[in-house]
Amino acid sequence: MDRRSFLQTIGSVGLMGALPESSFAAHTGSGHIVHEIAQPAQETDAKPSHTIRFAVCGMSHDHIYGMIGAIQRGGGVMVAAYGAEPDKIAVFRKRFPDVKVASSEEEILNDPSIQLVMSSKIASERAALGIKVMKHGKDYLSDKPGITTLEQLAEVRKTIAETKRIYGIMYSELLEVKAAVKAGELVQAGAIGRVIQTINIAPHQIMQKSGDNGGGAPRPDWFWNPDQYGGILCDIGSHQVDQFLYYTGSTKAEIVESQIANIAHPEHPRFQDFGDMVLRGNKGFGYVRLDWFTPDALGTWGDGRLFILGTQGYIEVRKYTDVAVKPQGNNLFIVDGKQSRYIDCNNIDLPFGPQFVADIVNRTHTAQDQEQALLAAELVITAQKNAKLVHMNA
Structure with a gap:
């Protein structure tokens, strides 16, 4: 008798309660769990x-x-x-x-x-x-x-x-997201060892009750034209490839494969509502998935997720919400050899603005590495140019 039939049989005769509690229960884990709230660095309090x-x-x-x-x-x-x-x-x-x-x-x-x-x-x-x-x-x-x-x-x-x-x-999904900034600090401190791979899940919403497109106003004509917006991989994918380069530390990279599709917008035949790509860098691997299918019930424009795999642990960033738990964004989860930690990153400061202004004054590149910014652009343009256009049957 298979497991399902066995459970149905003993349930019907009232024997389930007689079995040891651990017989079929999922393992709940016994690692040490810590919740904390990240605080801003003292030096950022100054003007x-x-x-x-x-x-x-x-x-x-x-x-x-x-x-x-x-x-x-x-x-x-x-x-x-x-x-x-x-x-x-x-x-x-x-x-x-x-x-x-x-x-x-x-x-x-x-x-x-x-x-x-x-x-x-x-x-x-x-x-x-x-x-x-x-x-x-x-x-x-x-x-x-x-x-x-x-x-x-x-x-x-x-x-x-x-x-x-x-x-x-x-690239605001790195530079202007507090949990993404905190993830960078942890990676650079060696908290999860050497980074092996990043996975970016980047869903977006076309019509919003409020947000980038002006409180539910229709998207402009150029939004639907890949010659003008660049295509889904070049456009919103640029955020994600920038993160791949930053967290892995890759200075050289290639697109292994990429694909695009228009699944549900036949009224805009050249629009791309889905795309993904696989990357290989000289210091790590990457995968990016992009789409325009965020449902209204999420309550925000997209459930952006970042996963960073290291040799000694991993990080997950839930950037804009924690689905069915709380609407708050900037949630970071890190697991290493000693403990599992949840870090609320909402109180930390964003360094990009002050650093970029200082770069202009001092002729430096602290806020953003110039070569990395352009390499991210090169990779997504290449991914877009070489992407396989997939036609799905209805």
């Missing part, structure tokens, strides 16, 4: 050490507001803004009524007092703007993806070499 003047030039995606917040925390002063979409400018004016609205990109580019220009304009247009910014003697911070073609990437690298300017890309 920013530096200040710069910056401007916004293009605001097609609402990620620009997070970018502005990061640089302001670092001591940046926003002095001007330009945007081509009237609806985006209207929202911006409400948020920042005291900031001058420029009449053109050139007005900002030709202002010698502006040290940094940031942009979240249509993805395919970001690199061309960044090249102009650097040639005007300013540093640049782009929303992700910061580059959408290999031709753009070559020109960006050439311009960096010629101008010695900074071309930053806001």
Whole structure:
């Protein structure tokens, strides 16, 4: 008799309670469990050490507001803004009524007092703007993806070499997520040994009651066009590949395989709502899964997960929620040879803003490694270009 039939038989005759409790129960484990709340470093309590003047030039995606917040925390002063979409400018004016609205990109580019220009304009247009910014003697911070073609990437690298300017890309799922920052600290401290692999699960939601697309407003036309948004692997995958490089410490990497599909959006035939890729670096392996299928009941735009496997333990980061447990994000779980720990990371400080402002002043690359940022772009562009387009039967 198999196990299921046996359990049904003894249950029907009332013998289940007579069996030893451990006979069929799952093993619950006996490791030491610790819950803690991570605290900010004392030195981050001080005011920013530096200040710069910056401007916004293009605001097609609402990620620009997070970018502005990061640089302001670092001591940046926003002095001007330009945007081509009237609806985006209207929202911006409400948020920042005291900031001058420029009449053109050139007005900002030709202002010698502006040290940094940031942009979240249509993805395919970001690199061309960044090249102009650097040639005007300013540093640049782009929303992700910061580059959408290999031709753009070559020109960006050439311009960096010629101008010695900074071309930053806001990979916010690492740089602006507190639990991801804490995971980096633990990895660098050797908490799980040598990192072997990262796995990133990155679901997204197309229509939100609130969030990036303006409180449930329809997505713009460029959102559906891969020539403009870069494709799913290049676009939202850029976050994840940046994390793969950062946590594994890989300085060289290749795309082993990649695939894309449009499963449920036939009204937008070129849109990609699913994609994944496998990566191999010189210091670790990676897997990334991306999709646009987050259900409404989650309560946030996506249940982003990061898994870091090490030789002496592993880390899981539940970035934006803890499903069916609590809506709070920034949840980190770490298991090593001695204990299992849950760390609430919501109280720690985000270092990117102050570090990036300091980099502009000091001509350093502390906030973001320039080569790593561009390598992440190169990898996702390559993955997108070579991805197998899969057609699923209904």
